Amino acid sequence: xxxxxxxxxxxxxxxxxxxxxxxxxxxxxxxxxxxxLEIIKFxxxxxxxxRDSNKLTIDDFLDGKIDxxxxxxxxxxxxxGNYFLNQQEDSLWNxxxxxxxxxxxxxxxxLDGGNEKTLELLKNITSVEEITDDKGELELIIIDPxxxxxxxxxxxxxxxxxxxxx
Numbered sequence: 001x002x003x004x005x006x007x008x009x010x011x012x013x014x015x016x017x018x019x020x021x022x023x024x025x026x027x028x029x030x031x032x033x034x035x036x037l038e039i040i041k042f043x044x045x046x047x048x049x050x051r052d053s054n055k056l057t058i059d060d061f062l063d064g065k066i067d068x069x070x071x072x073x074x075x076x077x078x079x080x081g082n083y084f085l086n087q088q089e090d091s092l093w094n095x096x097x098x099x100x101x102x103x104x105x106x107x108x109x110x111l112d113g114g115n116e117k118t119l120e121l122l123k124n125i126t127s128v129e130e131i132t133d134d135k136g137e138l139e140l141i142i143i144d145p146x147x148x149x150x151x152x153x154x155x156x157x158x159x160x161x162x163x164x165x166x
Contacts, residue, residue, distance in 0.1 A: 017114035019122070020092030022144040025084055026151075029077030034069055039083065039098065042106055092142060097159050109159035113141035121158040125149050 070076055075086040075093075083098040097109040112118050119141065122128050126149040131140035145153060153159070 016110070016112040017138050017141060018094060019111040019113045019141045019143060020089075021086075021095055022092065022142065024075040024077065024086035024088075024093050025095050025145070026077060026079045027147045029079030029084060032070075032076045032078055032083075035076060036083070039106060096162075097154075108162045110162055111141075111153075111158055112160055114138065115160070118158045118160065121156045122153065125152045125156065125158075 071087075073088040075088075077084045077086065081100065085096050085098060086093045087095075095111070099107050099109060101107040111122075113122075119128070122141065122143060126143050126145040129142040130138055131142065133139045
């Protein structure tokens with residue numbers, strides 16, 4: 001069974017304004033062909049995450065059917081001690097950061113375009129395209145940072161930790 005790796009995060013951040021990248025990041029990260037066993041093991045032990053129809057499913061881990069292959073629309077990169085899960089939706093990439101946080105545990109980070117502080121940080125680092133809905137409410141942020149700008153985004157604290165324990 002192939003796991004839909006939008007890695008729990010896209011469920012948990014569904015109420016946020018998405019930040020879409022034009023390309024997978026980081027540009028100089030090492031692309032991995034499969035999900036490392038240490039990540040699979042950690043997430044397979046979680047039992048507080050629910051299933052969504054087409055996003056992420058931790059339940060697949062829990063029933064013992066673990067597959068480390070990435071779906072066609074996903075790229076997993078490793079750079080400077082962190083994993084970056086890139087999942088393509090239409091022509092844009094949603095990117096989460098998976099960071100080791102001690103012995104066999106990981107923390108998940110995402111960009112919330114609806115957070116004014118995050119949006120301001122992004123605007124100070126790279127060009128930002130804001131997409132609004134019919135009511136004029138912000139619904140999507142599109143960015144295309146250079147490698148140097150991406151490094152600044154990581155260092156700026158724009159990526160926010162997601163609490164996966166409900």
